[in-house]
Amino acid sequence: MSKKRILVAPLNWGLGHATRCIPIIEALENNDFEPVIASDGVALALLKKEFPHLTALELPSYKIEYAQNGENFKWKLFKQIPNMFTAVRQERKVVDHWLKEHNIDCIISDNRLGVHSKKVPSVFITHQLNVLTGNTSWLTTKIHHHFIKKFNQCWVPDVQDKPNLSGKLGHMNKDCFNIKYIGPISRMKKKDIEQLYDLMVILSGPEPQRTLLENKLKEELKNYEGNVIFIRGVVEEEQKINQRFNITCYNFMNSEELELAFNQSKMVLCRSGYTSIMDLAKLGKKAFFIPTPGQYEQEYLAKKLKKKGMVPSCKQDDFKIDQLLKTDLYKGLKDVGNQQITWKELFGIFN
Template sequence: MENSVKNILVAPLNWGLGHATRCIPIIRQLEKNGFTPILASDGVALQILQKEFPHLKALNLPSYEIEYAKNGADFKWKLITNSPKMIDAIFSEKKMVKRWVAEYNLYGIISDNRLGVYSKKVPSVFITHQLNVLSGKTTWISSKLHQHFIKKFDECWVPDLEKLPNLTGKLGHLKKSKLKLTYLGPLSRLEKKDLPIKYDLMVILSGPEPQRTYLEEKLKKEIKGFKGKVIFIKGLIEPEQKIDKDGNVMYYNFMTSGQLETAFNESEMVLCRSGYTTVMDLAKLGKKAFFIPTPGQFEQEYLAKRLKRNDFVPYAKQEDFKIEDLEDVKLYQGLPQLKKDIHWKQLLILFEGE
């Protein structure tokens, strides 16, 4: 008798919200194509997927315990001192996945940047936009290490376009590579809608602590000098949604995908981090934006600089940002809307087995 349930493990890294949220369109497509996703992560990444897909089984993976330095310049040192914990987590998740393949009769695995979530027994896919991992002077070694892990997977899906114009630049493109790469085109859980503009500015925060809190405190002060209506989403995943009004600003602790899609579409411009998932959302929605990269996060700093250089979006460093800087948004063209139809059926054939 044929087992009709085709379980696919979907496991995003818990680092900010981006890895989890860009898995949402993939989980939807798996369901559409007759697969049963099983969610696996830790912390807020798992919580956000459980809010989105309460009907799906959710499993806990060990935390990589990626801590953020209070000072951006110490970021790399923090990562190095934490790496033993991270290596432990990768070993434990490998053991867990080995068990789950049999226990849940997995047909396949999709890992978004979780280095130990793969199996030799079932097709395993790695999702990343960082084939090169920028880390300042140690970029070559962090990139080589990352590519070494990616090789263990059957395929690597890159959520960007292969040719120019693209969104990731040297992050997601290698001069030569033996990796089995598939460029999906940008992934977003949001759709562009023609809605009347309700807010002059949308502020959306994300990313790990303590930097998320620092930016929230700074922007709450700065926003007092903004003339116009503001919707401010703090990016705090909590059990209950909280809404507060303060003058011309509506504060939300978090929003579901549906609410977020509406808020984005109803906003004139967006002030946010330059995390890659946010960049993909903005490109899909055709929204003008202003970026404040997370201090010490090389990848966000690189994306912000590259997108400014190409006249798409202006940015400022966190400590330098002033509300008047938003005037610059008018001078930039906004992100290019990179259209690419993803042929999900073809992509997911990998998991069909014999």
């Protein structure tokens, strides 16, 4: 009997959506399904490197461009909504065509709004049941719900009760669709090994903000005395490694290498993206967050975790290297969201 083919399609918005799909793809293979991966840009490039043996398909790009200035983030995003709707319509057509051409039996979409079908079971993954955009949050949330309702199930990678990781992002006052809290997803495993680095810097997220932060941190790290491993988050054909004084710099790493680097590091400096938070919670690591300027979701998560005494953070423009000393005063993320995912039960929707 041939295996059921599951289309797994993460949004190409930084690397977070793609990386949190890695354990899902592995679990599908372990439970006798055949995943088919689909995305665009760096997200697709990353998944192709992780799963060279799987069929990889290209989806239309949402063509999201970030503002150079964080204060203009929301308005630049609103101006691009027509582009997004065009991409969503194209996605629907492409997916309809793929169902026959690639014998797709079921769909898992991580925040790709048009990747669903009435013909096969379709699941949507998001940690944002409420989409924060300041005084327009009611509108962006309403638009998001309009799309989520087209799916059979919505998986939220968090726990339902408190303490949780996503706060008001992933929790609503009343459920208006079929929500399943599946527990945090991470491709990382904690290992008891020697720590070689005082600091791990891991960058991700859309341009130009990724590059702006990289340049700032490289300047600040000139005054840092400990050993640093610096992962730029730029997925290219070949891995490049540079050593300069106390800093070992990589353009990108695969999951295995990243897991090792995380475990070898005492502390992590990164964006407050939700996937990074899930990884840090799994590994019980101390961290310092610099949210992407103007990105309400990351600013909210950084503020929430700082307030709860878990992880310190600051604005990108305000960061100075001596602020890393604050991490010792915070308890880290180790006790949050330890729910185990029961994949077999979760994948029951596909049988």
